[in-house]
Amino acid sequence: MKALWRTAAVVIVVGLLAFPGGLARAGAKQSITFLTAPWGVPPDKDLLQKFEQQSGISVQVISAPSAEMYTKVQVASASKRAPADVIYLTEEAPSFIVAPGYMEPLDPFIAKSADLNVGDIERMNFWTIGGKVQGVTAYVQLVMMDYNAKRLKAGGFDKPAATWDELRQQALALKSKDVDKYPIAFGAIDWSWFLMSLSSGDEMFDKDLNPVFNKPASAARKAMAMLIGFFATDKLITPDLLTKVTPHDVFMGGTGVYHQAWQGSLAVMNNAKISKQAPDVRYMLFPDKHFTWALDAAIGLSRFSSHKDAGWEFIKWYVSPENQRAIFKGVGLVPSRKSVQQALGKEGAIADFDVMVQQSKYVRQLPRTAKWWGPWTQSVTEAVRKATQGQMSSDAAVDAAAKRWDELKKQYQK
Amino acid sequence: MFRVRSEERTAYLAILPVGLLLLLFVYYPAVSTFLLSLTDANPRVQGLEGHPNVVGLLNYLQTLQSPEFWGSVWRTLQIVLMVLPLELAIGLGAALILNEEFRGRGLVRTLVILPWMLPPLVNGFMWSWILNGDYGALNGLLYQLGVISQYQHWLASPPAQLFWVAVAQVWTRFPFAMVLLLAGLQSIPHDIYEAARVDGARPRQVFWSITFPMLLPAFTVALAVEFIVTFQIFDVVWSLTAGGAAGQVINPFTKTVMILNYEVVFRNLDIGLGSAVAYLILLLSMGVGYVFVRTLYERSG
Numbered sequence: 001m002k003a004l005w006r007t008a009a010v011v012i013v014v015g016l017l018a019f020p021g022g023l024a025r026a027g028a029k030q031s032i033t034f035l036t037a038p039w040g041v042p043p044d045k046d047l048l049q050k051f052e053q054q055s056g057i058s059v060q061v062i063s064a065p066s067a068e069m070y071t072k073v074q075v076a077s078a079s080k081r082a083p084a085d086v087i088y089l090t091e092e093a094p095s096f097i098v099a100p101g102y103m104e105p106l107d108p109f110i111a112k113s114a115d116l117n118v119g120d121i122e123r124m125n126f127w128t129i130g131g132k133v134q135g136v137t138a139y140v141q142l143v144m145m146d147y148n149a150k151r152l153k154a155g156g157f158d159k160p161a162a163t164w165d166e167l168r169q170q171a172l173a174l175k176s177k178d179v180d181k182y183p184i185a186f187g188a189i190d191w192s193w194f195l196m197s198l199s200s201g202d203e204m205f206d207k208d209l210n211p212v213f214n215k216p217a218s219a220a221r222k223a224m225a226m227l228i229g230f231f232a233t234d235k236l237i238t239p240d241l242l243t244k245v246t247p248h249d250v251f252m253g254g255t256g257v258y259h260q261a262w263q264g265s266l267a268v269m270n271n272a273k274i275s276k277q278a279p280d281v282r283y284m285l286f287p288d289k290h291f292t293w294a295l296d297a298a299i300g301l302s303r304f305s306s307h308k309d310a311g312w313e314f315i316k317w318y319v320s321p322e323n324q325r326a327i328f329k330g331v332g333l334v335p336s337r338k339s340v341q342q343a344l345g346k347e348g349a350i351a352d353f354d355v356m357v358q359q360s361k362y363v364r365q366l367p368r369t370a371k372w373w374g375p376w377t378q379s380v381t382e383a384v385r386k387a388t389q390g391q392m393s394s395d396a397a398v399d400a401a402a403k404r405w406d407e408l409k410k411q412y413q414k
Numbered sequence: 415m416f417r418v419r420s421e422e423r424t425a426y427l428a429i430l431p432v433g434l435l436l437l438l439f440v441y442y443p444a445v446s447t448f449l450l451s452l453t454d455a456n457p458r459v460q461g462l463e464g465h466p467n468v469v470g471l472l473n474y475l476q477t478l479q480s481p482e483f484w485g486s487v488w489r490t491l492q493i494v495l496m497v498l499p500l501e502l503a504i505g506l507g508a509a510l511i512l513n514e515e516f517r518g519r520g521l522v523r524t525l526v527i528l529p530w531m532l533p534p535l536v537n538g539f540m541w542s543w544i545l546n547g548d549y550g551a552l553n554g555l556l557y558q559l560g561v562i563s564q565y566q567h568w569l570a571s572p573p574a575q576l577f578w579v580a581v582a583q584v585w586t587r588f589p590f591a592m593v594l595l596l597a598g599l600q601s602i603p604h605d606i607y608e609a610a611r612v613d614g615a616r617p618r619q620v621f622w623s624i625t626f627p628m629l630l631p632a633f634t635v636a637l638a639v640e641f642i643v644t645f646q647i648f649d650v651v652w653s654l655t656a657g658g659a660a661g662q663v664i665n666p667f668t669k670t671v672m673i674l675n676y677e678v679v680f681r682n683l684d685i686g687l688g689s690a691v692a693y694l695i696l697l698l699s700m701g702v703g704y705v706f707v708r709t710l711y712e713r714s715g
Contacts, residue, residue: 067663071680078457078683100458189663239570240547243655245663253548371458375682382666389572389667412459 030310031058035073035084037066037091040138040297042323043330051317057310070096070374073302077102082304085311086318089127089135090297095373098127098134104301105132109312116316120337127298129369135298136319137336139264139327142359143195143292146261146269150280155179155257160284164200164226167258167287171236174257182238184230185247185256188388190380192260196223198293198364199286209367209409214402225394228387242388251277262295263359266351267332283355290362296336372408379404451689458683466686473690483691486674487698489576490645493670496580497587497644502636504584505591506629512592513599530589538653541582545569545654572667575655579668582650587643591636598632599625634710638703645699648672671695 041063042048052058062084064072069088074096076083089097097103110118110133118124118136127135147160155174161167167184174183186192197204197213197220204213204220213220230236238255241247251259252269254276261269261283272278286292299318301311317323324335328344334356335341345353367373383397392400451473455466477483512523529537544551547567556562569575602625610620647670655668664677675695679688 067681074458074683075680077462078685080462101462238547239567243569243575243665250548255548378664378677378681381663385666391572414459 029056029058030307031060032086032305032307032310032314033060033062033084034086034088034314035062035064035069036088037069038063039331039333040088040090040299042318042326044323044326047323047326051314055310055313055317057313059314066091066093069093073097073102074100077302077304080304082302082306085302085305085307086299086314087302088138088297088299091295092368092374092377093297094126094129094369095371098129098300099369099371099373102303103134104303104305104308105134106136106300106312106315107133109301109308109315110136113312113316116319120339121319122336122338122341123294123296126294126296126365127300135300136315138297138299138319139324139333140336140341141263141295141297141334142356142363143191143295144261144263144265144283144356144359145195145258145286146265146281146283147258148256148277148280149282151179151257155183160258160282161287164196164223164287168226168230168234168236171230171258172234175236180255180257182236182255183257184236185251185259186227186230186237186241187244187247187260188231188237188242188381188385189245190377190384192227193220193224193380193384194366195260195286195292196227198291198366199288199362201289201291203364205367209370211402211405214398218398221395221398224384224387224398227384228394228397231388232390242385251275263356264328264332264334267328270351283352283359285355285359286362290359291364292359292362293366294363297333370409370412372405372412376401376405376408447689447692450686451693453686455686455689456682456684469686473687474694476687477690477694482669483671483674483694486669486671489668490647490670490672492576493580493583493647494641494644496577497583498637498640500580500584501588501640502591502633504588505636506595508588508592509595509599510625512596526592527589529585530587532586534586534649535653537582537586538650541578541585541650542569542654545578569655575665575668579647579651579654582654583644583647586650587640591640594632594636595629598629602628630710634707637710638707641703641706642699645702646672646695648676671698 041061048059070092073083073087077097077100087093087097087103089103110116116136121137122140123137124133127133127137151174152160152170155170155177157170157173161170171183174180194204200219200223202213202219202223204211206212212218215221231239231242238250240250240255244250247256247260248265248268250256252275256277259265259269259277259281266281266283269275269281270278275281299315301308301315305311319336321335321337321340324337324340325344327333328335328340328349334350335344341350344350350356370376380401383392383400386392387394387397450466452468452470453466454469454473457464460466508526512519512526532540545568547553547565547570550565550568552568553562553565557565569578606624606628607620610624615623651668651670651673656665656673664673664681669677671691672695675688675691678684678691682688
């Protein structure tokens with residue numbers, strides 16, 4: 001008898017271990033996982049709880065820095081497993097996650113979801129790759145620039161610089177007048193070079209994805225030389241930014257008058273609880289030719305998820321007007337829904353909305369969906385950092401970036 | 415005769431689970447990694463349905479001809495060369511002190527091994543706060559003591575980054591060397607010291623003629639283990655200077671062999687090439703480790 005009980009207990013335990021989903025099914029509640037960068041975590045917990053109660057879907061949110069997120073998704077997907085049911089697509093995700101085919105095409109889900117009102121959502125074309133929708137735009141974002149108007153005025157300047165040369169002269173003056181020892185808050189990273197090159201009028205790539213930034217006397221070469229000079233000779237950027245990924249916490253800590261920002265950054269930079277720059281930060285149009293690039297984020301389904309319908313319900317909720325408003329209120333990200341944007345604009349909730357609209361007219365898309373874009377950006381950052389330390393010239397850094405692009409393109413197009 | 419065979423069978427049965435686990439989690443992945451290193455496997459290039467091609471030893475040749483690989487080896491060796499002497503010297507000093515009788519010795523022993531108990535990532539983050547150029551504790555302390563007149567950016571230059579990585583690693587690992595050397599010290603028979611004292615030996619003579627030679631086996635073990643650990647340093651670099659916590663940026667100035675391997679495999683998903691890099695790291699660390707151990711064993715012998 002004892003042996004019988006023992007055997008039964010072992011069978012039950014093994015059964016539970018082997019089929020843990022059985023319990024969840026018995027409770028009729030589905031559980032999904034949502035892998036996201038920290039700023040994609042739904043900020044309004046009550047709203048999320050309401051969704052969970054109404055839908056019967058419980059959502060486990062897994063937050064990871066974007067690079068770690070790409071690693072998780074790549075490794076799991078390469079072995080044909082779902083890293084999570086729903087995945088947030090941000091920064092270099094188009095190259096690392098979408099282009100290799102790790103996402104589920106959403107067209108059939110969109111077709112049967114009139115309640116999504118997809119026509120209201122901007123920039124869906126960016127996430128349409130290979131003719132299929134890979135994600136629903138969660139927020140729209142441009143790389144922007146902001147500045148501290150009060151401190152700029154303390155240096156004797158009433159308006160922000162209109163050219164990069166003027167910006168450099170202003171920054172040198174701010175430094176010499178002791179307004180700020182390090183008046184520019186840019187990272188020693190690829191982004192700083194991209195934004196300076198694009199806004200100086202460089203197209204960077206031709207339509208066949210060949211680099212043009214390395215042409216002799218290109219605007220991108222001049223931009224690289226100026227960026228390296230900011231660090232190495234002019235000393236206009238704090239050395240702390242040689243090892244940091246973004247310049248935002250340095251700027252929020254009170255260092256810098258000019259800052260590489262994003263669409264929605266004013267909500268953070270002018271929040272006195274977390275930023276020493278508050279309340280004087282304003283947007284500006286990028287100097288010279290004004291061009292920038294877009295970094296919209298989206299949310300999509302893992303190709304290997306076994307809870308795609310539940311995941312889709314969550315996605316619909318995530319891009320709903322209510323949640324987009326909550327996200328804007330919580331982290332300042334500009335909603336992808338035109339209706340919500342317009343409403344917030346009318347309410348005066350989006351600071352410097354007019355500059356944002358003006359900047360959005362100058363967007364030159366970088367080839368972020370090329371499979372080799374992610375690995376390439378890493379090598380650009382390496383070249384920038386080596387040049388700031390005098391280990392290579394700015395021209396050599398540009399040439400190294402072009403050479404690496406060609407190598408990767410050849411490898412990936414074999 | 416039967417009893418002996420039965421004992422043997424019992425012995426084989428006893429080691430069977432460990433043997434199976436080793437086979438499953440060590441030897442199988444090792445063989446699988448080696449086979450992968452002979453291919454151009456990269457799921458991002460070939461796609462999920464594609465198959466890698468066998469390329470023979472091309473990945474090994476490519477790695478051995480790569481300045482980036484040798485650059486990472488050199489950076490790693492620089493860290494090793496800073497860490498090992500410092501770590502063993504501090505470990506020995508701490509072991510000698512803690513081998514003496516004094517009040518509260520148990521408490522001090524516990525406190526001294528605290529850095530070892532903290533996860534290396536936590537240590538790395540802790541040091542990045544200490545060394546922060548704007549609000550770091552080191553700046554605060556040195557400024558208040560009047561040693562510096564303005565705050566310094568300790569991690570600004572590449573050599574400084576390597577140096578501080580070494581310091582953080584020493585801080586994390588010296589208790590391990592200390593524990594080994596303390597055990598070694600306690601195994602030295604007290605009679606030998608008594609005899610030396612009776613013969614009128616001075617403390618320095620006692621140390622160089624008795625303590626140090628008798629500690630050499632423990633030293634050898636500490637050196638070999640710490641060489642391997644430091645050669646494969648990852649966590650401390652990652653959290654202190656690699657800049658890998660966000661975005662795509664890996665700092666090139668502290669890109670050690672393991673960080674390079676991580677980048678190739680997990681960032682670029684170049685699994686074939688990364689497997690070759692892993693094998694070359696294994697061969698390098700085994701080779702240098704062997705030379706270390708061999709030399710020291712010969713000396714201690």
